[in-house]
Amino acid sequence: MNKIAFDTKNCGTCPIQHRAVCSHCDSAELQMLDSIKYYRSYEAGQSVLWAGDHMEFVASVVLGIASLSQGMEDGRTQMVGLLLPSDFIGRPGRNASPYDVVAVTDLTICCFRKKPFEEMMLKTPHIAARLLEMTLDELDSAREWMLLLGRKTAHEKIASLLTILATRDANLYKKIPLDGMVFDLPLTREAMADYLGLTLETVSRQMSGLKKAGIIQLEGKRRVTIPDIARLMAETGDDMDGGMLV
C-alpha cells in the first residue's frame, strides 16, 4: 500500500522519528512507548474516526495524509486541518474526537493506547514538551488558515494551497524549491474545496484559469507542474518573504 518501508520493531528506522511527538524521548522512554504502541493502515478515502467516536488511542501520522473535518447538519463541511507525517491525532484527556478524520491518501499511523500514554505524559516531560511545541505550531497554522478563509479571494486561495503543497512536496524529497517543480495533488477537487471554503466547481474553474494563464500546467487530473514558483506565489496575496508557516 505504502511505498516506503520501515521496520515497525525498530523506531530507529521510523521516518518521522525526528519530528514526531516522541522525538525528544531517550531510549528508555522509547522502550516504554514501544510497549503501548501498534500500527494501523488505511486506504485512501477510508474513515479513521467519525466525529463523536470514542477514541482508545492517540496517534502519529507516519506515512500519508489525513484530514480533519467539521460538518454542519445540512451537509456543509469544512476541513480544519491536513495531517502530514509526524502530525499528531487526538488529545490527551479527551475521549471522543470532535472531528471526522479521513485518510486522504493511503495512510499508516502509529497508535498509542490512550490511558498509558496519558500516564506517561505526566511522568515524562519530554513528551509533554514536544506536544506543546507541536500544538503551538498547529495553532499558528490554523490562524494562517483563518486569514485565508476569511479574507482571500478564490483565486488567492487556490494559489496559496498550490504553493503550500508544492513547497511541502519539495521539502519531503529534500529538493530545493525550484522552477519546473512537478508534484501530484493529494487532494480531489472536492477535498480542495472543503479545505478552502469553496465549491468544487469554483476550484475547478480557478485551476483552469491558472492553467490558461500559464502559471501551472496540468497533466491528467492530478499531476501539476509549476514552471515559475515566484509567479504562483505572486497570486497568493501574501507577503513574498515572511510568513508561510505550516
Add this chain to the structure above:
Amino acid sequence: MNKIAFDTKNCGTCPIQHRAVCSHCDSAELQMLDSIKYYRSYEAGQSVLWAGDHMEFVASVVLGIASLSQGMEDGRTQMVGLLLPSDFIGRPGRNASPYDVVAVTDLTICCFRKKPFEEMMLKTPHIAARLLEMTLDELDSAREWMLLLGRKTAHEKIASLLTILATRDANLYKKIPLDGMVFDLPLTREAMADYLGLTLETVSRQMSGLKKAGIIQLEGKRRVTIPDIARLMAETGDDMDGGMLV
C-alpha cells in the same frame, strides 16, 4: 480604568487565578512567578504589540479583552483570536509576535519576563501542563472559527458571534443563560467584521435584520437584549446541543 480591583501584590485576590497559566502552581511556584511578573494596562483601542515586534514578555489577560489580528499588505485584516481574561499572550521560545495585539476594551495584563519564564517552564511541569491544556483549547476554538469563516452565511456568522458573546457574558457574571439576557457589545462593527470575515456594512445590515425580526433588541449602539436565546441560536446553523466550545 477597570472597575474590578484586586491586590497586585497578592495572587490570592487575582480574578483569573483558577484558570490562568499559573492555576496549577503551588505557593512556592507562585512566589517564583511573582518575582518575574509585572502588570500593564491599556485603554480601549491601544495597541499592545505590532506584528513583528520583539517581545520581552509573555502575559495573561487579567481584565478586559484583546484581539489577535493578521493583516495583508493591501489592508485586508482578519482577526484570528479574541483573548479574554485568563487567556495567554505570547509563545515560549519565540521572540517576535506574528500578530497584531490590540486592546479591544480597557485591558490589564499580567506580564512575565520571557527569559526567566521559559526557564521556569523547563523546571515546573505544572506550568507547561496548563499551557498545553490552554493551547489545545485555543486550537479547538480556532477550528470552530474556521468552520464559521469557511461555510457560514453572514446571517449565521452574526448569530453565532452574538450567541458566543451573550453566553460568555452570562458565564462571567455567573448568571444562568436565561431569556431576556442583556449585555454590552465589546466590539465595534468594524471589529465584528474583522472577526467574522465580513465588511462592516454587512455586519450592520445583518444586525438591523435581526432587530427587525425581533430576535434581538438594540439600545444605542452597544447594548443588546436577547429576548429568546433559543431563537437566536436557531439562526446560527449549529447543532442545538453539542459543540459551542470556547
Add this chain to the structure above:
DNA sequence: CGCAGTTTTGATGGACCTCAAAGACCGTGG
C-alpha cells in the same frame, strides 16, 4: 452648536454558488 467618529441605509456590480449536463479517466468484464 458643530465636528469627528461610528453606524445605518441605499444603489449597484461582481464574485461565487447552484443547478445542470457533458466530458475525461479508470478499472472491470465481456
Add this chain to the structure above:
DNA sequence: CCACGGTCTTTGAGGTCCATCAAAACTGCG
C-alpha cells in the same frame, strides 16, 4: 480490444449573497 459503468472533473447559464461606493443619520464631546 473495446464496451461499460462509476467516479471525478470540466464547462455553461443563471441567480444570489455580499462587497463596494456613496451619502445620510446618529452619538458623544468640546
